[in-house]
Amino acid sequence: MSNNKSLVVYFSQSGNSKFIAETIAQEIKADTLEIKTRKSLPKATFFKLFIGGMQVIFKSKPELLPFDKNPTDYDLIIIGTPVWASSYASPLNTFFSKVQINGKKIALYCCCGGSQGKTFENMKNVLKGNQFLGELELKSPLNSKEESIRKTREWARTINS
Numbered sequence: 525m526s527n528n529k530s531l532v533v534y535f536s537q538s539g540n541s542k543f544i545a546e547t548i549a550q551e552i553k554a555d556t557l558e559i560k561t562r563k564s565l566p567k568a569t570f571f572k573l574f575i576g577g578m579q580v581i582f583k584s585k586p587e588l589l590p591f592d593k594n595p596t597d598y599d600l601i602i603i604g605t606p607v608w609a610s611s612y613a614s615p616l617n618t619f620f621s622k623v624q625i626n627g628k629k630i631a632l633y634c635c636c637g638g639s640q641g642k643t644f645e646n647m648k649n650v651l652k653g654n655q656f657l658g659e660l661e662l663k664s665p666l667n668s669k670e671e672s673i674r675k676t677r678e679w680a681r682t683i684n685s
């Protein structure tokens with residue numbers, strides 16, 4: 525176990541990334557910061573996928589609710605997102621534009637329905653100037669909780685060693 529002060533920053537639209545954030549936080553005794561938008565996506569699947577997808581394509585920055593933690597206070601920052609339109613979810617665009625993360629240890633995870641696409645590549649581009657410790661992709665983890673918990677705990681130990 526390291527002496528890192530660790531924070532899991534995540535956005536979650538339907539609970540998968542939140543579930544993983546909580547699993548990581550428990551395993552490595554990290555704090556959590558959930559990024560929340562002022563407005564939710566529509567409930568109907570088509571509109572949800574359409575609006576969320578458009579936000580990613582047009583690099584929108586949806587308005588966020590205030591944060592209750594300051595990421596720059598931490599040594600290790602784990603950042604989690606659902607995959608939207610083969611990239612990270614648009615609320616993280618807003619987050620990255622508001623918080624300058626530099627010289628930190630970073631680990632990334634994503635939750636997807638099919639594949640991560642360019643999620644990690646795009647996150648690493650926007651987070652240049654940090655040290656990357658690892659990446660974890662989970663497919664719909666709420667559909668296989670036990671297996672996801674096992675995989676996540678194992679991964680969390682490797683980034684915190």
Ligand SMILES: Cc1cc2nc3c(=O)[nH]c(=O)nc-3n(C[C@H](O)[C@H](O)[C@H](O)COP(=O)(O)O)c2cc1C
Pocket residue numbers: 535536537538539540541542572573574575576577605606607608609610611635636637638639640641663664665
């Ligand atoms: C707007 C939107 C776009 C999505 N785009 C993709 C995608 O491109 N590839 C993929 O594998 N899953 C995609 N998904 C599925 C989510 O990544 C998946 O359901 C994820 O587990 C949701 O995480 P969450 O529960 O933390 O929000 C999309 C979901 C939404 C709402």
